[in-house]
Amino acid sequence: MLKLEARPQPSRLMSLASPLLALALTVLIGVVLFMLLGKDPLRGLQMFFVEPVKSLYALSELSIKATPLILIALGLAVCFRANVWNIGAEGQFVVGALAAGWVAMQAGPDTAWMGRGIVVPILLAGVLGGMAWAGLVALLRDRFNASEILVSLMLVYVAVLLLSYLVYGPWKDPAGYNFPQSISFLPVTKVPRLVDGLRAHIGVLIALALVAVFWAFLFRTYRGFALQVGGLAPQAARYAGFSSRAALWTALLVSGGMAGLAGGLEAAGPLGQLTPYVPAGYGFAAIIVAYVGRLHPVGIVFSGILMSMFYIGGELAQSRMGLPKSLTGVFQGLLLFTLLACDTLIHFRLRWQHARVPVRVVGH
């Protein structure tokens, strides 16, 4: 009989092995799923795990998805470690895209002197837009003790409606045949690409640099430490004299800024204009990315890539195998659930035990 037994210390090994075990289980369930759908499971897995990394082009497409996921998840990791539950990164992403898009639309002959340098104010605007949206959450929480979970979530819908209003109204392209979309941004405002002919852009490098920055912030700075103490033991933080308000604001502004940066990169990158389809679910998927990555910057890189593979795999499964695209969501959900289940093994271990009889006599 298998028995769960509490470990005296949480297992370090298991906290690393658990995501891998969860991935294995997800694949296993995926195989069963493909078989039930009457599809070749090998081909199905190929769509998810081979095709997205098969060629340079595929890798470039992967990076387009992974960059916003990693950026947003980095910010969320800080938030969640501080016990601040920002689940509205999607809204901060949208407002970041709006702010960046607005700056991009100002480009013209007057800004020609900036050259490609105009990308910097565009991305900064994205960061500030995301920060402002998250700052609202912080303000309401700080001032009125409103639940940041509800406020941040509901602000997502406000942000999406704001986007719709702008692209259906004031920002609609006059020459756009009445489609709900802004003008296409000038080429000079586009986020520079890494290689000609591929869509991958310098956002990848920004994301990787920020992974290092966040790692240092969380594990090597006093501020980062104080923030996490506030999340782990609020009383200890008060005892130490770490301000819980500072932690709240820092966490929300940092995560809002990261989501806004991702939104700016998306608007001035692959999208090149504002449409009602800016919100692609990155803000919500990044919650899973953050957790699968153990709220650790390096782990987030891996989980971000994995989630992107699910995105692309889902699209490929739809176009090449005739499977519904919602398979992406199924895989993402499966991964999160199996991870939560496997995490049990961090604090408990499985032990094989003979069925207990009521009277146990053991010699010594």
Place this chain on the structure above:
Amino acid sequence: MLRLELHGVSKQYPLVRANDRVNLRVKPGEIHAVLGENGAGKSTLMKIIYGAVQSDEGRIEFNGLPVSVASPAQARALGISMVYQHFSLFDTLTAAQNVWLGLDKALSLPAVTRRITEVAHSYGLDVDPLRPVHSLSVGERQRVEIVRALLTEPQLLILDEPTSVLTPQAVDKLFATLRLLSQRGCSILYISHKLDEIRALCHHCTVLRGGKVTGEVDPRQESNASLSRLMIGAEPPPLQHRASNAGAVALRVHGLTLARLHPFGTALQDIAFDVRGGEILGVAGVSGNGQQELMAALSGEDRRAPAGSITLFGRDIAAQSPRQRRTQGLHFVPEERLGRGAVPNLSLAQNTLLTRSEAVSRSGWVDTAAVRRLAEHLINRFQVKAGGAAAAAKSLSGGNLQKFIVGREIDARPRLLIVSQPTWGVDVGAAALIRGELLALRDAGCALLVVSEELDELFEISDRLIVIAQGRVSPPVATAQATVAQIGVWMSGLWAPAPPTLQPQDEHAEA
């Protein structure tokens, strides 16, 4: 027939053998002491009996029948109850709701509330069943736990350090309760390190050291010295208490009045006292009389104190944060070790960063190697038994964590050290070490304010005493001129001249 018999019970943890072939025999109605240092394996042994931990080998007989206790629920069904040293109460629920949760039988909440009042009354334990647990002091929480255990009418009651937060009068009451239980046939396993108590109360004593039984004696025939030898292999060195050379005033509290922060808190009223460099001022009192509130105001965790009411070396610090106060030499050891004095899930090294910033550069970078060295230094200097600087705070026993936290603050060379319950739940050896360190700090010129509910301790180390009752403090009295009886009376709030009329909120502060 024996009530409980253990044969060769062993438990191996990854790093330590907590119990090594332990035998234990408890007769019906016997008050049986289990004596041992921190980490001697007392708590593990009790958890095995209570079913919270499974032994690796050995067998247990209860009322002559071999049993295998797989869970606390099964233990309660057998008639075994336990009061833990670390309480297991939900903060947001009331005392009655907590008790209700732990009961196996289907009683209604009002019925449970009535039973609590009855049982509490019949055993002389003051418990208000309707108060939320978060508003209770440590002492009050313990009473809830004891009442909870008594409600199941156990045949064997396990008490882990039950008297650590009671007044002398309350200890006498508890002992009367326990003797009554014992007369009615209930066996009691009494875990303690207080030799006087064991000698006064217990019929039999099993001594553990390093997980092994090192002696089985009748404590009534033993002396403190002989019990000590069994427990730690030597007698604790007597404290060297020289007369103090009190210097300049370090901390002056004047006109400190604070409204209650929550409905069941205690309001502080016109608190005034001085602490001088080179002296230890002891604060006596029953828990729940304003100690928590006073400590929070002095540490800076509660910053509502009126301007000018708290001055540190002549400077008004009433509005300063704990960190600002710390930079001026005020260090504080809170009574809650896990969750306040230390973050349970962080390593000892990381926990040094809560109050120590030597390893933090001016620009806010943390030198992790320096942090680890500091933790290792504390572990060595204060003889903390831990799996190194990387061990999580929650993996330490209560006494060892206390040594670490007190050590962390002492090692910071404070100019004023405020300590709440310095030796709560700590064994003789560790308590002697901590008290010795406090005295050494005093002799080095530091001012100390020690809040304790253990009068013996205060009499042992303090130079002057004040008593806190119902949110007021008494005038100071030199320890040499004070008597236990007098302080006991003061603890009820009766010191001359008679205090002004009681405020309504005093009804919850008990004597």
